[in-house]
Amino acid sequence: MMQFKLFLQHLWKRNYTWDQSISEEDEKTWKCLIKEWSTNVKELPRCVIHPSEQMQFHVFTDTSSLAYSAAIYVRNYGIQGVKTSLIFAKSRIAPIKGITIPRLELLAIIVGVRAAHFVINQLNLEKVPVTLWSDSKCALHWIHNCSRLLPKFIQNRVEEIRKAKFLFRYIPSKYNPVDIATKGLSSAKLGNYETWWNGPSCKWSRLLRTTAWALKFINSITKGKLSWLHSLSDLQIMPNLPKTRIERTRTFENIGLDYLGPLSIKNETGIVKRWVALFTCFTTRAIHLKLPISKTYVNFEDYVIIRPIDFILPNASLVSQIPYDNDEEEYHLHRLSTKEKFVRYWSNTLKTLDTFWEIWKREYLTSLRERIQREHNSPKGAEVRRPYENEIVLVNEPEIPRGMWKLARIKEIKRGRNGEARNAIIEMPHGKLLSRPINVLYPLEINDNLDNQPPISEESIQEVG
Template sequence: MNFRPTAYGIFRTSEFRTPTNLDVHRSGVEWNDHIRPEEHARWVRWLDELKLLASLRILDTTRPRGHGRRATMIRRMGKSRVTQLRPVSIPRLELQGCLLSARLAATIQSEHKDIKPNKRYFWMDSNTALQWIRSDPRDFKPYVAHRLGEIDELTSASEWRYVPTSLNVADVATREDAPPLQYDDVWFQGPNFLREREGEWPKDLKSSKQLEEAICEQIACLRNNKPLSKDSRLLQLTPYLDDAGLLRVEGRIDKTVGVNESTKRPVILDGKHRITRLLVEHYHRRALHRAQELVVNELRQRYWILQLRPTVRAVAAHCLLCRYRRATPQPQRMGDLPAARLQHNRRPFSFTGVDFFGPMEVTVGRGRQKRYGMLFTCLTIRAVHVEITENLTTDSTIMGLRRMIARRGTPTMIYCDNGTNLRGAHMELKRSIAELDSDALRNDGLVRGIEWKFIPPGAPEMAGAWERMVRTFKSSLRAVLKERAPRPETLSTLMAEVEALVNSRPITYVSVDPNYPEALTPNHFLIGTSSNGPAFD
């Protein structure tokens, strides 16, 4: 059967959409295709029910109030949408229905500009969508945030109320097994609770049902006028249930004037309940994730939370931002030592790190000049050797290296940073080696066979072995150098003494046990003893 002309005519005249149309829509049938027999049977049954609309009369009602001076006008209007073929979660569909309701209310109000309602109520049975509307739209993803933003522009969060699913008359039109609607049905007349006082309307789950789940046993006892058990946590609080079903503390300050009712008789909340944790988390964020006592004091003004301080501490302990703020860097696993630090059976200073420190002023005649310290560190035994240079030029660096080689021997490998002078020394030495190789004196060359290695630029951590010794040497020199600008001879003497002092430091554990061997020092490898004092006979 091709039902296009009939459906098109009904849609154009009455704009009806029913579950029958939805089933055909979801089945994937194209506009010119024939529908299946079962769909055709439902379609014919729906057409028969549609004839009953001829006897249905829906009238606008005006009820006078206050001796005719005020009137209550009842308008009825409905609207529905077809869901997408792509699966969408139920909370998002409920939110889409809330947006449709807000748009419909705005349309009605714009078309009746002479009538301005005092109050508006939007009823829904989705607690998830209700909490979304009461939250900040910026906290959600774009799909939810965009719809919440429009709802916030058209309505107020206080206008949205919760209604149980059993009392939600909007579900009648979505049920396939629903009987034909009559004018006396709740679909047209509205739910019965709207004719009651506002205090008799359905309570919000946010303040009633979820609170009962936390301390349901105590609430059941109070509702049945039974005494609380002796081990109840509420026994000393004199609890009672108010008209809204909330559990409150009965105090002795009811006659206080100018104090809010929530302060005189605060609501009792269980600190372990999820809703209470969310409430404490809200106050924790308002306090900028600090001042727990401030959070305790603010909560204490309006609520009586069982185990208040432990609850506040637990919320702060699980707060992700607070955990990031309190986190301390974990010590990283040290990498393997380089091969130069693990050499054995080699002469001291075979593998050397070099660096400069200074400048230091010296008095020459009546003037002052600058001197620099060129520190060599043995990467194997951690001994130091210092030479004084007049400047940081390449020639001065080569001269200092030659003096060190004359006293300590030729290094196999030299590590250093990327200083310009050291780079120049490396190039000069390469040229010198090339010249000495072609000369008859190459076997007597002092700088032959030295391999230079430069650490990568911007990686000072790779120079820690000699940078630490520079600090140690400078600290010791600062302690013994009393003059601001000593004579060159004085500076040379003090540098040699400090060098001997640094080489006398223990590099192993110093034990007070008489049976423990002597601590090892760099001087043991250089001069055979821990210090350069007189030897014992």
């Protein structure tokens, strides 16, 4: 019927009046259509629904610049195999007013959804699963997109489509059987086109092969689990805090020192490099930055502390307000001028320091003691095997591909106070000895994987059986 609909639209475009005769060319086209229609007969079996068998409904939609169509196929799973049959089809011509192809694809999906609801209600098969296939990725993206920023034309139709609890899937155009219905295929050719009447058989076999390969892949990676690349360590247990971290001491009495740089700085002579010495207090976690001229200990003899404000206002006095929860008189830091003010300032400073230490011991140390996690959250992410001396390992180097990691031999295992292995002395291929944490060393796992596996007991075999 598509050619008749297109011919009728053609007559509308010619603006014929109700009593005006059509042209000879249009009359000849009409007679050819009638002749092909009268000589083409296609017999179809009436029994395509078998309630005793497992069924599925598959809806295919497609669009061209001339029309958009939808076809519904029922797929029966029985003792005799799988059989697919066409049970419903609907086509419409594109509007005379121009509309984009993606929007026509969306209209075709609307036709398919409405047709599927009609077939389900007529056959009383509400529980049969329905899958709608379209070769338009743009239309499928609109359906799966949860954004409300779509144009009104698209948003109204997407909301109607989403009400249907169908599965929406993509199918390539070469497998879509409705593709011929949108191009005005003659009735004679359509009668001999088995894909239209029985669905895309090649698609189902391809899907079956894909599923089989996916299951085979899952089975293969399960068997090859022993060859996965694991680190030599499990989750490291956090050691006890050092004594310098928990004792009450003066600020920066115990420090950690690190260098930052070099940084390129432009001055009147050009671009020079500068380093930054970073001092971290072990107790208060305070940070002090210093600008050394070079990386030698001689530069640490200068004890003048430079604050950021000194670059703008040298020797500035910073005034800050310290809030208190009690009802004492409000206190402000200021320049001292009398003995009473000095004593008052000193006593408030000690009180503030004591308050700080109480808060620090109650909150900071408590948080550091909460070391509950001892293992990985995922059991498959942990490796319980331990490194041993003279073992050949791969050294993790993040900046290069894994295939180019260097081999090394473990010469010595360094252990902490709790007996856990933390570092290892490794020998590189050129003979140089390096110290590396064991979590960056990976075993080759070429010989001892199967030997290190625990034996399977008869009780476990009986439990599985």
